[in-house]
Amino acid sequence: MKNLKNIIAAAILFVLMITACKKTFLDLQPLDTPTEAIYFKTPDHFKAAANDFYNKMIGFKSVSGSSIYDFIDAGSDLTASVTAYGQGAIGASQTDPYWNNPYSYIRATNILIKKAAEYTGDQEGIKRYVAAAYFFRAWQHFFLMKRFGGVPVVTTVLDVTSQELQSTRNSRYQVTDQILKDLDVAIAGLPLESAIATADKGQVSQQAAKAFKARVLLYEATWEKYVGQSTDGDGTSFGAGSAGFDGSKINTYLTEAASLASQVMNDATYSLFKDIDTLSTYFLYNLDDTKSNPKGLAKSAIKEFILKSTYDFNLSTSGTNLTHTLPGLLAPNRKMMDTYLCIDGLPPSVSPLFAGYNKMDDEFKNRDWRMRSLVQIPKRKYWGFGTGTGADYTRANYINLFSFPTTILPYYPDLYTNVNAGYINRKFVSEHPQRADYQESYDYPQIRLAEVYLIYAEAKCELSGGTISDADLNLSINKIRARAYVAPLTNALIAPYASLTMLGEIRRERAIELFAENTRFDDLKRWGIAETELKKQIEGMVISYNGTPTEAATINNPNISNPARPVYRAGAYPYGSGANGALILDPTSNRKFLRINYLFPLPNDQRVLNQNLRQNPGY
Numbered sequence: 001m002k003n004l005k006n007i008i009a010a011a012i013l014f015v016l017m018i019t020a021c022k023k024t025f026l027d028l029q030p031l032d033t034p035t036e037a038i039y040f041k042t043p044d045h046f047k048a049a050a051n052d053f054y055n056k057m058i059g060f061k062s063v064s065g066s067s068i069y070d071f072i073d074a075g076s077d078l079t080a081s082v083t084a085y086g087q088g089a090i091g092a093s094q095t096d097p098y099w100n101n102p103y104s105y106i107r108a109t110n111i112l113i114k115k116a117a118e119y120t121g122d123q124e125g126i127k128r129y130v131a132a133a134y135f136f137r138a139w140q141h142f143f144l145m146k147r148f149g150g151v152p153v154v155t156t157v158l159d160v161t162s163q164e165l166q167s168t169r170n171s172r173y174q175v176t177d178q179i180l181k182d183l184d185v186a187i188a189g190l191p192l193e194s195a196i197a198t199a200d201k202g203q204v205s206q207q208a209a210k211a212f213k214a215r216v217l218l219y220e221a222t223w224e225k226y227v228g229q230s231t232d233g234d235g236t237s238f239g240a241g242s243a244g245f246d247g248s249k250i251n252t253y254l255t256e257a258a259s260l261a262s263q264v265m266n267d268a269t270y271s272l273f274k275d276i277d278t279l280s281t282y283f284l285y286n287l288d289d290t291k292s293n294p295k296g297l298a299k300s301a302i303k304e305f306i307l308k309s310t311y312d313f314n315l316s317t318s319g320t321n322l323t324h325t326l327p328g329l330l331a332p333n334r335k336m337m338d339t340y341l342c343i344d345g346l347p348p349s350v351s352p353l354f355a356g357y358n359k360m361d362d363e364f365k366n367r368d369w370r371m372r373s374l375v376q377i378p379k380r381k382y383w384g385f386g387t388g389t390g391a392d393y394t395r396a397n398y399i400n401l402f403s404f405p406t407t408i409l410p411y412y413p414d415l416y417t418n419v420n421a422g423y424i425n426r427k428f429v430s431e432h433p434q435r436a437d438y439q440e441s442y443d444y445p446q447i448r449l450a451e452v453y454l455i456y457a458e459a460k461c462e463l464s465g466g467t468i469s470d471a472d473l474n475l476s477i478n479k480i481r482a483r484a485y486v487a488p489l490t491n492a493l494i495a496p497y498a499s500l501t502m503l504g505e506i507r508r509e510r511a512i513e514l515f516a517e518n519t520r521f522d523d524l525k526r527w528g529i530a531e532t533e534l535k536k537q538i539e540g541m542v543i544s545y546n547g548t549p550t551e552a553a554t555i556n557n558p559n560i561s562n563p564a565r566p567v568y569r570a571g572a573y574p575y576g577s578g579a580n581g582a583l584i585l586d587p588t589s590n591r592k593f594l595r596i597n598y599l600f601p602l603p604n605d606q607r608v609l610n611q612n613l614r615q616n617p618g619y
Contacts, residue, residue, distance in 0.1 A: 040115035043125040049112050050129035053136040054202065056105040058143075058518060059309035059444035060318035060428075072521050073533055074511055076333035076421035076540060076585055083586065085521070086534050088593035092601035092619050098147055099603055102140040103154065109137040110157045131189025132204050135212070138182035142216055145175045146522055149231060149599040149616060150240025153178045168612045171232065173244035176220050183213040193269045193306075207264050208307040211447045214260040214455045219526055221253035222462065226528030231598050233617045240614070254459045261456035264306070265475065270449045272483055273304045288313065288441045292432040299443060306447040313441040321437045323429045330425040330516055332375055334539035334582045337363065337423065339511050340371035345487030347508070350497045357542035357580065359551045360413070360567075369484045370512055376411045376424040409559045413541060413552065415568040419585060422541030422552065427516050450480050450513050457506050466503045467491075477509050525598045534593035537586055543568060544581030594618070 039045050072086035084090055112133040116126055137155070144151045150171040155178065158164055170178075186209040193205040224247065233239015264270070290296040311318050338348055343366050348354035353366040360378035364371065413422035430440045453476040460476075461468040470490050478488040487493070489509075494500040510523060524530040543553045556564045575581040596618030607613045 040112075040119065042121070043129070046112065046116065046119075046126040046129040049108070050132045051203075053105070053109065053132060054204075054309070056101070056136070057139065057309055057446055059446070060311065060320040060440065073524055073530075074332060074336040074339065074515060074520050076331045076423070076538060078538070078585060083590075086538070086586070086593065087590050088534070088597045090597055090600060090619075092604050092615065094604050096600070096603035098600075099144070099606060102144050105140045106137055106154050107157065109133040109140070110155065113137075114157050127189050128191050128203075131186045131209075134182040135186035135190065135204050135209050138179045138186065138216075139212070141175055141179050141182075142219075145172055145179070146219070147600050148602060150175055150235075152613075166610050166612055168235070169240035169614065171235065171240050171243040171245070172220075172223075173242065173246070176216070177244065179216055180213065183209055183216070187213070202308065202310050204307060207267055207269060208447055210260045211264045211306050211452050211455075214257045214264070214452065214459075215447070217253040217257035217260070218455050218459055219522070221250045221257065221459075223526040224253075225250050225462070226526065227595075227598065230595060231617065233614065235614065238614050238617050240616075251463060254463045258456055258459040258463065261452045261459065262475075264449070264452045265456060269303075270306060271303045272449055272479060273302050274483055286428060286430060286442050288430065288432050288435070291434065292430065292442070302443075304449045305443065305445050306449060306452070308446055308448075309444040311441045311443055313435070313439065317438065318440040318442075318444075319438055320440070323435070323437065323440060330427065331421050331423050332425065332515070333421045333423075333585065334542070335536070336511070336515065337371070337375070339508055341368040341481075341486050341508075341512070342366050343368065343486055345481065345489060345493055346497075347500070349499065357545040357550050358548070360541075363542075368486050368512065374425065374427045374515075376426055378412055379410050381410050412557045412559055413567055414557065415541065415552065415573065415583065416557070416565055417569075419573045419583065420540060421585065422583065425516070445517065451517075451519075453477060453480055454506070454510050454513065458503075458510070461503050461506055466501060468502055468506070477506065480509065480513055530598060531593050531595050535588065535591045537584055537588040537591060539576065540583035540585050541568075542580050542582045543575040546579055 040049070072082055075082075110133075113130060116123075116130045116133075119126060141151070141153065150169045150173075152164065152167055153170045153175055154164065156162075156164070186204075187206055190204060190206040190209050193207055196203055196205060224245075229242045229245060231239070232242040232245075235241020235243065287293060287297050287299050287302060290298055310316070341347055342351035342353040344351055344353050346353075348363070351366075355362040355365040357363055361380075364375075364377045411424065414420070415422055428440065428442075428444075430442065432441075435441065457468060457473065457476040460472050473489050481488055489502075489505055491502065494502065494505060507523070507527065511520060514520070521530075524533055541552050542550055544550065553568050553570070555567055557567050573583055575583050596616070599616045601616055601619035602613055607615065
């Protein structure tokens with residue numbers, strides 16, 4: 001709480017200190033304002049300025065609607081912007097906050113770095129805050145590179161006369177070099193997590209910088225391996241060009257990614273969150289306070305988060321309706337549901353434990369706990385609407401602890417009034433009895449230990465041409481699977497199945513474990529498979545299984561009795577004609593994602609301000 005108050009107070013102070021760009025980093029305010037002239041005189045000034053950087057990471061709050069934008073493949077969100085992404089219907093916009101804001105944030109980091117060089121006091125006293133500025137400068141450049149490819153690298157405080165305002169784009173390889181250099185400075189200057197005072201917990205640590213660098217290295221290594229220079233353009237007529245490309249760096253990056261991941265994995269500071277209610281639910285990280293879960297755990301019980309965005313019910317709630325959102329947002333689609341494993345460690349396509357789709361809850365049987373507990377199972381009772389309501393799992397300790405009302409009804413999909421996947425997400429859903437819509441107040445993980453395990457396994461597998469030892473799997477991915485009550489991944493387990501590859505199974509783990517954490521869209525692109533995967537139609541619940549209508553297609557919704565209404569309205573919403581006929585939410589004919597869509601177009605206003613900025617290929 002004290003740390004959050006410090007961060008919020010710092011944000012207010014920093015806004016008073018520096019006026020951020022209204023349109024872009026090209027539209028600058030003068031640096032000789034009286035407020036700045038008297039600032040950066042003490043370590044506390046640097047600390048306050050650095051604390052504001054934490055508010056600039058994408059979490060539950062966003063510059064433009066929901067910040068979650070990676071469900072194009074594995075989710076069923078068919079709102080206009082997400083549909084456009086997945087369909088490849090992306091055009092250049094007049095402005096783009098995802099260009100403007102990162103550059104204003106980079107400007108703030110550069111100001112702190114500049115002021116640190118001018119500081120006449122003890123440099124040791126501001127060392128960690130300068131290192132944080134380098135970390136977040138890398139963070140924002142990486143965000144820009146993932147979205148646009150090569151972008152102008154800005155490492156100084158620009159004014160209206162700076163020549164850089166009319167510079168061309170740096171290539172993605174030059175941007176990567178700068179990101180890695182900044183992270184090296186951050187690693188050298190940041191404190192270990194154990195050295196961060198209790199009041200300052202939440203500030204970036206040396207381990208977080210190592211984990212983030214591992215993320216960057218894996219991302220760029222696989223992008224260069226599978227996408228290569230195909231989206232670069234020539235740098236003269238279009239695109240950012242390929243200056244600095246060196247294919248020999250791929251294995252160097254992968255090797256360092258595995259090494260850094262290993263260092264963080266072996267650090268006893270962090271551990272997977274395992275305090276799970278094995279009888280009914282799987283509380284991974286939706287901890288608000290002791291009333292938010294049946295075990296009475298507080299946020300301090302989570303040792304898995306390496307870097308997080310902090311929220312608080314009294315000071316800064318999420319501002320995003322994740323708990324009571326309509327089916328669609330964050331809800332998994334058919335592909336995601338079939339991605340979850342069975343408890344024998346095999347996917348439903350080959351597992352003898354898979355129970356099929358005849359009953360609406362059959363597909364949840366013998367499955368990965370991440371599916372059973374992070375997706376609402378039909379016919380069970382879950383969270384109700386409004387303050388004072390909560391989950392009812394027909395267990396006394398829940399009812400006694402929360403005093404739940406008796407009016408909560410079992411969940412049944414509504415495939416009658418609107419077309420949707422039929423599934424409702426539970427990840428990042430609050431079950432606090434005193435939280436209404438938009439009041440979710442748990443923390444958002446920016447980097448967590450599970451991702452570090454995934455980075456290690458993928459880097460090792462890529463380095464070995466698609467193979468990895470069982471020993472390395474046990475050091476990494478199998479710890480995540482054990483938490484989800486899934487059998488370990490081994491070479492012998494998948495050997496009998498031609499449809500399964502080790503690299504594919506590691507990628508499956510990323511899709512499952514990191515769902516809803518802003519990774520999937522980027523993963524599909526860096527693996528060079530987005531134009532294949534995103535062309536597949538989006539499907540929902542199975543309506544016909546092996547030629548026979550399923551329960552979802554035949555029963556009435558018991559929650560609606562006057563007049564009675566089926567769960568599914570036949571004839572209104574089509575379903576596929578295959579063996580497993582699933583609802584068609586977005587047909588293949590709409591899905592036209594291409595390689596050119598791997599990068600977003602630069603906003604038009606930037607190209608008017610700087611005519612040396614070349615548009616990405618295809619736009």
